Amino acid sequence: MTDRPDDTATPRDADELAGAVSDLGDTDTDRLEAVREHNDSLEERLPSDDELPRTHGSPEQG
Template structure:
């Protein structure tokens, strides 16, 4: 059994991946910096542990 949903996109070939990232910048360095900025942005939006629901405790109590 797999944990991938049925509507998962088919794997992309190298040309498709190149096209997909081409709008991120002209050079590899530009593209890597764009991805790093995106990752940093995602990290900033992650909730801290006080904002997460509790997932531990005594089983059966709710």
């Protein structure tokens, strides 16, 4: 989508945001579809509950 890293401290200006959105497609429908596909891709890569590290004791310990 953009070459800009997500952890940039400076907020994006309107021109930069408009440019990033226009890169997603020619129409609003195309852009929404691109975002939906990106979100689906992220969801597929989420770890399951069994794959998450435990940060506290077991549920039985309270």
